[in-house]
Amino acid sequence: MKKIVILGGGVGGTIVANLLAKRLRPDEAEITLVDKTGKHVYQPGFVYVAFEHQRPGKLVRAERKLLKKRVKLVVGEAVKIDADGKSVHLADGTILEYDRLVVALGARLTPDELPGYKEAAHHFYSLEGAVKLRQALEDFQGGRVVVTVASVPYKCPPAPSEAACQLDYYFTRKGIRDKVDIHFLSPLSRVFPLEPVNPVVEQVFAKHNIRSTIFFNVESIDAERKTVSSIEGETIPYDLLIMVPPHRGAKVVEDSGLGDRGGWLPTDKFSLRTKAHEDIFALGDCTDVPVSKSGAAAHFQAKVIAESIVADLRGLPATAKYDGHVMCYCDAGYHKGISMSFDYEHPPVPPPLGLKDWMGKRFLNRVYWIMVPTGRV
Amino acid sequence: MAASTSQRIILDARGSFCPGPLMELIRGIRQAKVGEELEVWSGDQGSKKDIPFWIQKAGHQLLGVVEEQGYARFIVKKLK
Numbered sequence: 001m002k003k004i005v006i007l008g009g010g011v012g013g014t015i016v017a018n019l020l021a022k023r024l025r026p027d028e029a030e031i032t033l034v035d036k037t038g039k040h041v042y043q044p045g046f047v048y049v050a051f052e053h054q055r056p057g058k059l060v061r062a063e064r065k066l067l068k069k070r071v072k073l074v075v076g077e078a079v080k081i082d083a084d085g086k087s088v089h090l091a092d093g094t095i096l097e098y099d100r101l102v103v104a105l106g107a108r109l110t111p112d113e114l115p116g117y118k119e120a121a122h123h124f125y126s127l128e129g130a131v132k133l134r135q136a137l138e139d140f141q142g143g144r145v146v147v148t149v150a151s152v153p154y155k156c157p158p159a160p161s162e163a164a165c166q167l168d169y170y171f172t173r174k175g176i177r178d179k180v181d182i183h184f185l186s187p188l189s190r191v192f193p194l195e196p197v198n199p200v201v202e203q204v205f206a207k208h209n210i211r212s213t214i215f216f217n218v219e220s221i222d223a224e225r226k227t228v229s230s231i232e233g234e235t236i237p238y239d240l241l242i243m244v245p246p247h248r249g250a251k252v253v254e255d256s257g258l259g260d261r262g263g264w265l266p267t268d269k270f271s272l273r274t275k276a277h278e279d280i281f282a283l284g285d286c287t288d289v290p291v292s293k294s295g296a297a298a299h300f301q302a303k304v305i306a307e308s309i310v311a312d313l314r315g316l317p318a319t320a321k322y323d324g325h326v327m328c329y330c331d332a333g334y335h336k337g338i339s340m341s342f343d344y345e346h347p348p349v350p351p352p353l354g355l356k357d358w359m360g361k362r363f364l365n366r367v368y369w370i371m372v373p374t375g376r377v
Numbered sequence: 378m379a380a381s382t383s384q385r386i387i388l389d390a391r392g393s394f395c396p397g398p399l400m401e402l403i404r405g406i407r408q409a410k411v412g413e414e415l416e417v418w419s420g421d422q423g424s425k426k427d428i429p430f431w432i433q434k435a436g437h438q439l440l441g442v443v444e445e446q447g448y449a450r451f452i453v454k455k456l457k
Contacts, residue, residue: 151407152400188399189427215434217403232434261408290390290397 002029002313005088005098007078007252009035009063012284012298013104014373019306021068022375029313031071032096034088038063038075041127042368044295047159047331049130050137051166056127066373078105081256083277100279100309103265104302105250107155107285107293113246114150116221121243124163125155129245136240137170142179143239146228149187150218150246153262155285155293157193160184160244161201162330167242168208169333182209185216185228185236193292197340197350204332204353218243247293250286264288269344270321272305279312281305291344292326299372300325306375329361337361388417391448398424399431402453406437409455414440420448 004020006013017033024031040063048054064073074096080089081101088096109125111117124130147164164184171177184191184205191212192201205212219231221241228243229235248254249263258276260266266275267287274280283305284298291297300322307320324344331337337358340348351357371377388405390398398419405415417428425442428451432439440452 152403187403189430193400195423215431217407217435233436262404290401 001027002099003097004029004031004100004102004309005096006031006033006102006104007081007088007250008104008106008284008286009033009038009040009067009073010104010106010284010298011295011372012302013102014040014063014066015299015302015375016102016104016283016306016309017071018066018068018373018375019303020309021070023306023310024313026070029099032074033063033067033071034074034076034078034090034096035063036075036077038073040066040373042365043125043155045365046124046127046130047162047166048365049127050124050133051163051170056131059127061369066369078252079255081252081258081280083256083258083280086279098279100281100312102305102309103250103253103274103280103282103286104284104298105252105286107247108250108263109245110248111150111245113248114218114221116223117150117243117245120221120223120226121150121241121245123243123245124159125245133242137167140180140240142176144181144183144237145240145242146183146185146236146238147242148185148216148218148228149244152187152217153264153293154244154247156328157292157294158197158328158330160186161192161205162332163242164210165204165208165330165332168210182211183236183238184210184212185218185230186212186214187217189214194340194342194348196348197338200338200350200353208333247285253286260288262288269324271308271318272301272322273308281308289322291324292328294326294328295372296327297325302375329357329364331358331361384414385452386413386415388415391418391420397421398451399427402428402451403431406435406453406455411455411457413455415453415455417451417453418445418448419451424451425449 042059045059076090122133171180190198192198216230253259254263265282267282269289283301285293304320304322308318311318327341339357342348388401390401402417438454443450
């Protein structure tokens with residue numbers, strides 16, 4: 001009996017586990033998924049915790065309930081991947097041997113990497129962060145709000161510009177928009193990461209009086225003076241700072257000596273096998289695959305990995321390839337949204353900003369639990 | 378003297394649309410030490426404008442752009 005171990009119970013890991021449970025006979029393989037908390041969190045909902053009245057509890061479900069029965073769930077933390085010994089060591093001393101390993105651990109928020117971040121900055125990249133930001137927004141009576149990112153890469157590249165739009169909509173509803181100056185600092189050469197979509201976002205920014213500065217990569221925060229400075233040499237003041245925290249790859253990947261300098265796991269962008277070990281696959285935010293760090297990418301990658309593992313175990317050639325497909329929705333406020341879909345060969349062709357894509361995002365938020373982790377779509 | 382290709386940090390961002398290659402370079406520069414050389418590979422036309430523009434703004438040195446079949450190699454030295 002072959003052993004498959006999956007690290008991480010996020011969207012990617014859960015889909016791989018469920019697809020393998022569907023495709024492989026029980027006598028072919030034992031499937032084990034290891035997750036630190038045993039809870040599955042729907043991260044795209046965080047923005048609505050901060051800017052609307054989304055209840056945090058609605059975004060969390062028990063991982064066990066999302067997994068097919070034959071997938072064994074181990075709640076614990078992987079502390080070492082022994083690639084030569086083909087085993088994973090857990091914090092409680094358990095050792096899990098594998099024939100194929102899938103690393104789906106996501107990115108790690110590392111606010112300590114930027115001095116002053118913890119004291120000065122708010123974010124919506126964790127449930128706790130989003131709840132704190134909601135309170136800060138409720139208390140805010142006017143002044144300059146700066147929205148930016150601590151460093152690249154970070155999860156969900158459109159999220160900061162989406163947050164700037166959400167801030168405008170929030171303060172307009174609150175009736176104090178004229179007292180708030182929203183200043184968006186982009187690390188890149190334009191406000192929106194994807195060039196074809198950028199003109200649409202720039203129009204929204206202009207229409208709603210959102211200021212922007214490009215090529216601003218944060219170097220430091222001065223929490224006392226309330227300023228943020230860039231490696232390009234500019235300093236900008238703020239009254240409320242909303243900053244996507246620094247990210248790194250998974251800790252166990254770094255601790256096992258498998259990561260690059262940022263802790264990201266070097267992974268072939270087509271086969272999704274790690275570059276150093278054919279029997280270890282990786283997907284989603286924890287890899288160095290050059291696509292947006294997003295649930296959609298992990299979703300599509302999971303299918304390729306499940307197919308490849310089935311082929312490997314049956315002694316067939318693994319022909320499945322990830323084509324770089326990513327799909328996402330952005331909510332610009334005022335019941336308007338935009339969607340984009342692209343892959344390695346095809347850049348996004350954005351449809352106009354409108355109600356349809358706003359509804360698409362809201363619809364996905366509701367049907368996610370039944371459609372996505374199960375591997376139905 | 379320039380470092381040989383084997384000593385450089387290679388960032389292969391081919392197949393990633395703009396600004397993917399620039400993001401890879403910014404990430405690489407942050408992680409590199411002063412004086413180290415990096416090469417970012419990009420097949421995206423937008424990189425030809427974005428990458429040199431950013432390198433100049435951020436105060437690093439563009440050592441060269443080498444055209445290959447279907448992509449370009451941007452060679453950069455971290456100066457500060």
